[in-house]
Amino acid sequence: MEKHLIAEDITQMQDRYRRNFVNALTGFKSLNLVGTIHTTTHQTNLAVFSQVFHIGANPALIGILFRPDSVPRHTLENYENTGYCTLNHVQASFYKQAHQTSARYDYSEFEAVGLTPFFSEHCKAPYVAESSLKIGLQWQERLDIRLNGTVLVIGSVVEVFLPENCLLEDGFIDIEKAGSITCSGLDSYHNTQIIGRLPYAKP
Amino acid sequence: MEKHLIAEDITQMQDRYRRNFVNALTGFKSLNLVGTIHTTTHQTNLAVFSQVFHIGANPALIGILFRPDSVPRHTLENYENTGYCTLNHVQASFYKQAHQTSARYDYSEFEAVGLTPFFSEHCKAPYVAESSLKIGLQWQERLDIRLNGTVLVIGSVVEVFLPENCLLEDGFIDIEKAGSITCSGLDSYHNTQIIGRLPYAKP
Numbered sequence: 001m002e003k004h005l006i007a008e009d010i011t012q013m014q015d016r017y018r019r020n021f022v023n024a025l026t027g028f029k030s031l032n033l034v035g036t037i038h039t040t041t042h043q044t045n046l047a048v049f050s051q052v053f054h055i056g057a058n059p060a061l062i063g064i065l066f067r068p069d070s071v072p073r074h075t076l077e078n079y080e081n082t083g084y085c086t087l088n089h090v091q092a093s094f095y096k097q098a099h100q101t102s103a104r105y106d107y108s109e110f111e112a113v114g115l116t117p118f119f120s121e122h123c124k125a126p127y128v129a130e131s132s133l134k135i136g137l138q139w140q141e142r143l144d145i146r147l148n149g150t151v152l153v154i155g156s157v158v159e160v161f162l163p164e165n166c167l168l169e170d171g172f173i174d175i176e177k178a179g180s181i182t183c184s185g186l187d188s189y190h191n192t193q194i195i196g197r198l199p200y201a202k203p
Numbered sequence: 204m205e206k207h208l209i210a211e212d213i214t215q216m217q218d219r220y221r222r223n224f225v226n227a228l229t230g231f232k233s234l235n236l237v238g239t240i241h242t243t244t245h246q247t248n249l250a251v252f253s254q255v256f257h258i259g260a261n262p263a264l265i266g267i268l269f270r271p272d273s274v275p276r277h278t279l280e281n282y283e284n285t286g287y288c289t290l291n292h293v294q295a296s297f298y299k300q301a302h303q304t305s306a307r308y309d310y311s312e313f314e315a316v317g318l319t320p321f322f323s324e325h326c327k328a329p330y331v332a333e334s335s336l337k338i339g340l341q342w343q344e345r346l347d348i349r350l351n352g353t354v355l356v357i358g359s360v361v362e363v364f365l366p367e368n369c370l371l372e373d374g375f376i377d378i379e380k381a382g383s384i385t386c387s388g389l390d391s392y393h394n395t396q397i398i399g400r401l402p403y404a405k406p
Contacts, residue, residue: 001367017374022260024376027233028385056351057225103404148259164206171220173227182231185375188400192393201306
């Protein structure tokens with residue numbers, strides 16, 4: 001049976017029900033731990049994000065969508081103040097720790113959940129040593145979305161760490177082989193199984 | 204073995220290699236067919252997008268990132284002119300047709316790839332009848348990203364069609380059960396297999 005809901009049905013949903021519903025609507029999402037560091041206290045911060053997306057390949061640009069009035073505020077502040085953050089793909093081996101970073105801690109989530117910070121000379125922010133695919137980003141542009149107060153920050157890729165055997169001849173990264181997982185809604189985690197790659201489409 | 208690339212390595216990549224590489228970096232992506240219609244000729248248009256993301260739950264807002272200088276230009280024009288588009292989750296049963304919509308046709312991609320347009324009274328744009336999860340969007344705000352000329356358009360959800368047995372008690376939509384698939388890079392399609400759902404995280 002097909003169910004049909006209109007805008008008014010969504011407006012009348014209970015808050016938590018609506019959050020679950022709308023967050024699942026767009027489909028599967030990327031799953032990254034975003035690492036940052038405070039500019040003066042040097043306290044590291046780690047937060048799980050499903051709102052990370054490709055903006056462009058040349059130059060290589062990646063966007064992160066922030067909710068300024070909710071938990072991951074430190075991430076946005078640290079990213080803005082230091083100019084750097086890291087993206088770390090989540091694998092099944094530490095998905096529970098990744099999820100747990102969304103709790104409110106008053107000390108570093110690295111320590112709280114038991115993941116290991118790793119620093120590189122090209123990026124001021126900490127990486128997650130356990131992650132097989134790691135990306136350093138440098139702050140480029142902030143776009144404020146007036147409709148709901150969210151903030152899109154676009155960063156440029158300063159470096160990438162990845163398993164050598166996951167980088168294919170044509171530049172494609174086999175992230176499934178690298179163990180990267182995906183998520184849906186606010187709390188559902190999924191492995192993937194490849195169906196196929198398709199050639200460039202022509203009429 | 205871990206491979207390490209810095210920004211300069213990415214700049215020096217051959218174009219197609221870099222496109223494959225950078226498009227895979229962020230992780231798994233949502234996969235939707237975006238349906239639109241021309242305001243005067245009424246020609247329908249269908250294009251596959253992996254750049255569709257959740258912007259907010261209340262009000263329910265969804266963003267689509269457009270490259271104005273490439274193939275799916277008609278989608279942006281039609282969406283802007285009519286004020287409506289549809290999102291249609293892709294299932295494995297028609298992923299080849301979905302991919303094929305990225306070829307340049309001078310007539311409707313519905314006809315070209317063999318998918319069926321379906322209209323609802325709440326939305327001017329055509330849905331894909333074959334898709335199990337369908338969302339109608341109304342144009343709300345356009346943000347131009349100066350860094351690379353891409354355009355983020357945010358729409359509000361006007362209606363949703365979904366399988367009744369995929370809507371759980373807490374509002375979560377089991378999109379894996381609905382058959383929705385995910386993608387990585389520009390051309391790799393993947394089924395999913397749930398690892399688990401986790402409760403709201405507390406310290």
